[in-house]
Amino acid sequence: MLLDFEKLGGLKPFLIGLTVLVCLFLILPILFIAALSFGSSQWLIFPPPSWTFKWYQALFTDPRWLYSALSSLKIAAIVTVFSVVLGFLAALGLNRGSFTGREALRALFLTPMILPVVVLAVALYALFLQFGLAGTTIAFIIAHLLIALPFSIISIGNALDGFDKSIEDAAILCGATPWEARIRVTVPAVSHGIFAAAIFSFLASWDEVVLAIFMASPTLQTLPVKIWATLRQDLTPVIAAASTILIAFTILLMVLAAFFRKGRKV
Amino acid sequence: MGLSVTADGGRKTPWRDGSFGYVVPALLLIAFFFIVPVIMLLMRSVLEPTPGLQNYRELLGSTTYLRVLLNTFTVAGLVTIVSVLIGFPIAWLLAIMPERWSRLVLAIIVLSMWTNLLARTYAWMVLLQRTGVVNKVLLSLGIIDKPLALVNNLVGVSIGMTYIMLPFIILPLIGVLKSIDPAILRAAALCGANKRQCFTRVLLPLSLPGIASGALMVFVMSLGYYVTPALLGGTSNMMLAELVAQFVQSLVNWGMGGAAALVLLLVTLVLYTIQLKFVNPNRAR
Structure with a gap:
C-alpha cells in the first residue's frame, strides 16, 4: 500500500x-x-536587462584566472595518477591480504574522507610551514592526494571484489610473471573501477576548496582559491562565468562516468 | 583464492607474505601527512604558549567561544532536522516511483551534489542578498514589506547548508526504503491497519535505523563545514571550523587553533562511531 x-x-x-x-x-x-x-548587469540584477559575453571575456583575458585554471588542471592530473596507482596497490593488498588489522587499515585509509577537512588543512599547513613547503605545488599534490585516495580505494576495491582471482592465477600458470598477469589480466578486468577512480580523484582535487585555501600562496592558486579570494571582496559576475565553466566541466565528467558504468553492463 | 597451487612458487597462500607490501605506499602517505601532522597540531594545543591546559580552559570558559559552539550545534541540528523532514518523503517516492521518472530526479540530485561547492554557495549569496531574487519574490507576493536580512547571519548559513546536505540524506534513504518488503505493509493493511497506522507503526519504525544513521552523518558533516558558513554567515556569528581557521590564519595562535581542532575532531569521531553502530549493529556489539 x-x-x-x-x-x-x-x-x-x-x-x-x-x-x-x-x-x-x-x-x-x-x-x-x-x-x-551571460547577463549584462554588474549588480547581478535578475532577470538581466540584456545578454553579453563580457564576463567570459574578462575571465579569459585575465592571466591570473588562466594561470589558476592551469594550476588546477596540472595538480588534478598529477593527483589522479598517484591516486589511481596508490589506490590500486592498496586495494589489491586490502582485497587479497590476510594480514591482521586489515579492516582497521581500510578504515584508516578512508578517515581523511570523513574528518572535518579544516582540521586536516590546518595540520598540514603547520607541517608544510616547518619544512618550507607551504605554497608549493608539492604541498597541493600531497594535500589533494589525501582526500582523493579514499575514492580510488573504494572504486577499485569494489571492482576487485567482482573479479575472480583464479583468472590471474591461470595467467601465471600459463607462464606470465605475477606482475605481467596483474597488468595484462587484472587491470583490464577492473578498468571500469580504475576509470571511476580516476574521475572521482580528478574531481576531488579539481573541486577542493578548504585544503587549497591553506596550501595556496599569493603566487600559486588553484581555480577554487581564486574564486574564494574574489568572493571575499565582491560578488562580481566574473565568478558566475567561472562557476558556469566549473559546472559544465562537472557535467561532462559525470556523463563520462555514466558512460563507463553503462559500458560495463554490456 | 581457493587455489593451493600457484605459479608464485607453489606456496599455499602467496599473499600472506607479500600482500602487506601493496598497502605500504598508501600507508606511508597517510602516516606522514595525516597522522603525524594531526598529532603535532593537537600537541601544540597543550604545549603552546606554555605546557598545560590553559587553551582548553580559555576555549570552554569564555562566552565568546561557547557562543561559537552553540552556533555550530544549532545550525547543524537545524540543518539535520529540515533535511530529514524534506529528504524522507523524497526518498520514499524515489524508492517506489517508475524508473524513468526516478532517474531524472536522481540525475538532478547527483548534479547538484557534484556541482562545485563555491559555485553553489555563490548562487545562494546572490539569491539571498538584500536586493536578491528571494527578497524580490517575497516582496512582490506581499509576504513581507521590507527586504529580509538573509545573508551574513545564521539564516543564510542554514539555507545554504540544507541545500548542500539534502542529497546526502536522500541517497542513503532510498536504499533503506527499497530494502523494506512491501508485503509487510500489505500484511499490516490486511490485518486492519489504516494508512496512518501503517506509516507510524510499520514504515517509520522499519526505516528509523536508516534515518538515524543518515541524520547523524549529515549532522557530523555540518559540524565541520567551513566554506559555506564563512561565506554566507557573518563575522559576528562564527561556526567551529571558521574558529579553527581564524586562530591559525589571522591570529597565528596555534595553541588555541589546535584546541578548537581537537574539540571538532573529538565530537566528529564520537558521533561517527555511534553512526557506525547504526550501519552495522552486529559488528559494533
Missing part, C-alpha cells in the same frame, strides 16, 4: 508535489548562475 506507487492514494499528489519543489530548489540556483554569467 504505502510502498506501492499505484496505490498511494491521497499521498501521491503530496509526495510528487514535494519532489518537484525539491528538484526545483536543487536545480534552479545552478541554472540561475549560468543565466547570470
Whole structure:
C-alpha cells in the first residue's frame, strides 16, 4: 500500500508535489548562475536587462584566472595518477591480504574522507610551514592526494571484489610473471573501477576548496582559491562565468562516468 | 583464492607474505601527512604558549567561544532536522516511483551534489542578498514589506547548508526504503491497519535505523563545514571550523587553533562511531 506507487492514494499528489519543489530548489540556483554569467548587469540584477559575453571575456583575458585554471588542471592530473596507482596497490593488498588489522587499515585509509577537512588543512599547513613547503605545488599534490585516495580505494576495491582471482592465477600458470598477469589480466578486468577512480580523484582535487585555501600562496592558486579570494571582496559576475565553466566541466565528467558504468553492463 | 597451487612458487597462500607490501605506499602517505601532522597540531594545543591546559580552559570558559559552539550545534541540528523532514518523503517516492521518472530526479540530485561547492554557495549569496531574487519574490507576493536580512547571519548559513546536505540524506534513504518488503505493509493493511497506522507503526519504525544513521552523518558533516558558513554567515556569528581557521590564519595562535581542532575532531569521531553502530549493529556489539 504505502510502498506501492499505484496505490498511494491521497499521498501521491503530496509526495510528487514535494519532489518537484525539491528538484526545483536543487536545480534552479545552478541554472540561475549560468543565466547570470551571460547577463549584462554588474549588480547581478535578475532577470538581466540584456545578454553579453563580457564576463567570459574578462575571465579569459585575465592571466591570473588562466594561470589558476592551469594550476588546477596540472595538480588534478598529477593527483589522479598517484591516486589511481596508490589506490590500486592498496586495494589489491586490502582485497587479497590476510594480514591482521586489515579492516582497521581500510578504515584508516578512508578517515581523511570523513574528518572535518579544516582540521586536516590546518595540520598540514603547520607541517608544510616547518619544512618550507607551504605554497608549493608539492604541498597541493600531497594535500589533494589525501582526500582523493579514499575514492580510488573504494572504486577499485569494489571492482576487485567482482573479479575472480583464479583468472590471474591461470595467467601465471600459463607462464606470465605475477606482475605481467596483474597488468595484462587484472587491470583490464577492473578498468571500469580504475576509470571511476580516476574521475572521482580528478574531481576531488579539481573541486577542493578548504585544503587549497591553506596550501595556496599569493603566487600559486588553484581555480577554487581564486574564486574564494574574489568572493571575499565582491560578488562580481566574473565568478558566475567561472562557476558556469566549473559546472559544465562537472557535467561532462559525470556523463563520462555514466558512460563507463553503462559500458560495463554490456 | 581457493587455489593451493600457484605459479608464485607453489606456496599455499602467496599473499600472506607479500600482500602487506601493496598497502605500504598508501600507508606511508597517510602516516606522514595525516597522522603525524594531526598529532603535532593537537600537541601544540597543550604545549603552546606554555605546557598545560590553559587553551582548553580559555576555549570552554569564555562566552565568546561557547557562543561559537552553540552556533555550530544549532545550525547543524537545524540543518539535520529540515533535511530529514524534506529528504524522507523524497526518498520514499524515489524508492517506489517508475524508473524513468526516478532517474531524472536522481540525475538532478547527483548534479547538484557534484556541482562545485563555491559555485553553489555563490548562487545562494546572490539569491539571498538584500536586493536578491528571494527578497524580490517575497516582496512582490506581499509576504513581507521590507527586504529580509538573509545573508551574513545564521539564516543564510542554514539555507545554504540544507541545500548542500539534502542529497546526502536522500541517497542513503532510498536504499533503506527499497530494502523494506512491501508485503509487510500489505500484511499490516490486511490485518486492519489504516494508512496512518501503517506509516507510524510499520514504515517509520522499519526505516528509523536508516534515518538515524543518515541524520547523524549529515549532522557530523555540518559540524565541520567551513566554506559555506564563512561565506554566507557573518563575522559576528562564527561556526567551529571558521574558529579553527581564524586562530591559525589571522591570529597565528596555534595553541588555541589546535584546541578548537581537537574539540571538532573529538565530537566528529564520537558521533561517527555511534553512526557506525547504526550501519552495522552486529559488528559494533
